[in-house]
Amino acid sequence: MEPSDDRAVSVSKITATDITKVYSTKKSQFVALDRVSFHVDAHEFISFVGPSGCGKSSLLRILAGLEPLTTGTLSISGHEIDGPGADRGMVFQSYTLFPWLSVRENIEFGLTLKGIPLFEKRAISDHFMELVGLQKFARSLPKELSGGMKQRVAIARALANNPEVLLMDEPFGALDPQTKNSMQELLLRIWEKEKTTVVFITHDIEEAIFLSQRVYVMQAHPGRIRQEIVIPQGLRETLECKDTESFIKLKKQIISLIGDHEE
Numbered sequence: 001m002e003p004s005d006d007r008a009v010s011v012s013k014i015t016a017t018d019i020t021k022v023y024s025t026k027k028s029q030f031v032a033l034d035r036v037s038f039h040v041d042a043h044e045f046i047s048f049v050g051p052s053g054c055g056k057s058s059l060l061r062i063l064a065g066l067e068p069l070t071t072g073t074l075s076i077s078g079h080e081i082d083g084p085g086a087d088r089g090m091v092f093q094s095y096t097l098f099p100w101l102s103v104r105e106n107i108e109f110g111l112t113l114k115g116i117p118l119f120e121k122r123a124i125s126d127h128f129m130e131l132v133g134l135q136k137f138a139r140s141l142p143k144e145l146s147g148g149m150k151q152r153v154a155i156a157r158a159l160a161n162n163p164e165v166l167l168m169d170e171p172f173g174a175l176d177p178q179t180k181n182s183m184q185e186l187l188l189r190i191w192e193k194e195k196t197t198v199v200f201i202t203h204d205i206e207e208a209i210f211l212s213q214r215v216y217v218m219q220a221h222p223g224r225i226r227q228e229i230v231i232p233q234g235l236r237e238t239l240e241c242k243d244t245e246s247f248i249k250l251k252k253q254i255i256s257l258i259g260d261h262e263e
């Protein structure tokens with residue numbers, strides 16, 4: 001189930017050291033993130049969970065280069081992040097497809113901007129449409145798709161640009177439970193196949209345990225990392241694993257970690 005990733009020889013893809021984020025207004029300052037340090041190795045799937053307001057989205061926006069950090073350092077493959085870049089693909093909760101473009105055109109959007117030749121573009125979009133099971137919908141417009149299908153296009157579009165890291169902010173948060181489950185299985189399959197490095201943000205503790213190799217549990221006021229939880233290998237084989245004793249035990253452990261700090 002795990003990709004052939006020997007942690008002994010793996011290199012940190014993302015290194016964050018003592019990141020602080022302070023939002024300033026004319027009258028006040030608000031510390032959203034306080035000395036947050038973490039690392040993500042190449043090909044790892046990492047999640048951040050925590051109560052509302054703990055700074056999860058701020059952290060992802062900083063990783064995406066959409067928001068500057070206040071102090072600290074943050075690098076991807078040794079290069080400091082100083083703005084958005086093609087090395088990072090993003091998938092948000094809200095559907096961000098271009099409504100006037102077909103599924104194929106949405107997936108090819110970044111490739112068109114890069115001037116990739118047509119035959120190469122077609123091969124890449126074919127591969128990713130197949131990966132997310134949307135070959136039959138190549139010509140459909142986003143308005144003709146369900147929420148789950150739109151997110152599959154968003155994932156395919158992000159991956160088509162061959163990013164070093166895939167950043168996902170509650171991508172399945174708006175989906176019904178059944179669709180959410182099938183999207184989680186699909187994402188896990190894609191991750192195993194493509195060996196993408198993924199940073200995933202979610203409120204859903206089950207989702208984080210099911211998808212991730214490690215989970216960073218955050219606390220709020222100010223936003224800090226409370227604990228790093230390593231998910232045991234072999235725990236997350238199929239969706240049924242969510243009903244096993246060890247899965248439920250881990251879930252309770254994370255809930256109590258978050259709960260302790262919400263009082």
Ligand SMILES: Nc1ncnc2c1ncn2[C@@H]1O[C@H](COP(=O)(O)OP(=O)(O)OP(=O)(O)O)[C@@H](O)[C@H]1O
Nearest residue numbers: 023024030032050051052053054055056057058059
């Ligand atoms: N642009 C901003 N200006 C001022 N404060 C902000 C800004 N963006 C976020 N904050 C504050 O920073 C804190 C962290 O916000 P953030 O959205 O990162 O948390 P979150 O963990 O993603 O929350 P949620 O799970 O509810 O989405 C919150 O208290 C929020 O009000």
